[in-house]
Amino acid sequence: MTPASKPILTRGLAAALACLGLGTLVPGGSRAQETPASSAPPASVQIDRGSALYGRPEGGDAAKLAPVAGPPLATAAAKLPLDKLKVPEGFKVEVYASGLANARSMTQAPDGTLFVGTRTVGKVYAVLPQAGPDGKRAVKTIASGLHRPNGVAFHDGALYVAELSKIWRYDDIAQHLDGAEKPSLVYDDLPKDEAHGWKFIAIGPDNKLYVPIGAPGNIVLPPDTHAQIRRIDLDGKNAEVIARGVRNTVGFDWNPKTKQLWFTDNGRDWVSEDIPNDELNVLTEPGQQHFGYPFCHQGTFTDPEFGWGHSCSEFTAPAALLGPHTASLGMRFYTGAQFPEAYRDAAFIARHGSWNRTAKLGGDVVVARPGPDGNVASVEPFLTGFLQDNKYAGRPVDVLVAKDGSLLVSDDYNGAIYRVSYGQ
Secondary structure (H helix, E strand, C coil), X not given: CCCCXXXXXXXXXXXXXXXXXXXXXECCCCCCCCCCCCCCCCCCCCCCCCCCCCCCCCCCHHHHCCCCCCCCCCXXXXXXXXXXXXXXXXXXXXXXXXXXXXXCCEEECCCCXXXXXXXXXXCEEEEEEEECCCCCEEEEEEECCCCCCCEEEEECCEEEEECCCCEEEECCHHHCXXXXXXXXXXXXXXXXCCCCCCCCCEXXXXXXXXXXXXXXXXXXXXXXXXXXXXXXXXXXXXXXEEEECCCCCCCEEECCCCCCEEEEECCXXXXXXXXXXXXXXXXXXXXXXXXXXXXXXXXXXXXXXCCCCCCHHHCCCCCEEEEECCCEEEEEECCCCCCCHHHCCCEEEEECCCCCCCCXXXXXXXXXXXXXXXXXXXXXXXXXXXXXXXXXXXXXXXXXXXXXCXXXXXXXXXXXXXXXXXXX
């Protein structure tokens, strides 16, 4: 449930920390947006404003924090942390596929073929729907040598892939799983900033392609080309900005009842360990809403640098708070029939997990349950265990409701896909 907000006092951040939390989900924490892996430089080194470390305090424990780098290779299936993962009673977790180094965003074709993007290894994978005689599903690399091909979407036999600054279409992809032919360029009017530059893409109920453009740094006054979500025709024409003030969304979906776009958004870093929270937002008026960045965070906290002269009431408040620095990424509404009725139309959200908190938070999948009024009534743990003794055994990135109604979860830390099923 979205926590009750209390006034932010001006007597320093300590007062603010004491009055903010996440209700039943987490006792508190700080925001760990997703950032490229890097090592922490000495405090005396000048940090570029686009760096994940810009704004980091120079002393104390904060100076020791830096993005978490995953293993360089995919974890062997036998060594995946399956025994550590926990789900509610009646559910089961199993390995769906392994050997997909840096597995990130997912999309599925009608025949069940799963397509998976990456951020750091330049590859796009296809996972065949049927397991072989050894019980494992074949994984094929259908494209390589790309620059941050994080986003993938499937439509009418074609696979759309979003690199840092380009979106491509691979036609008739089912016939080219052993190596895709040269793709067609769909759209290239995108910035080349590395900070928050990787894309999540999806095709909406209106048959348009949705693409976000993150802020070019932790906390900056973004130009008109950044901190937004655009939608374009499938041929790349008629681009329009439908949401502004969006710092970095790496996951969104459409409410199956209202058809409105819901999206996660990663909040700024280095204010404190416990604020601001990541957000779950709802777009109700395309082209008319501003979601706060860089002026207001989590709907209640004006930015120490850019918030002067602004009130959070000027901006669209989040539908729910998802914990501080939890790096809330992929989200999908549950539209399958396998899970119990209580999960129908609820939103599953992958929290990649914090890196700029001394006590890590996230590394799980939570479920945001709608209330009778359509708003979020609660946010509860669902798949846990990736965070062990303040270290990551895995880091969930995306969730996808599979054709059979199970839930697939990607883990870029181990290069694996997990399957959560019910009553099987």
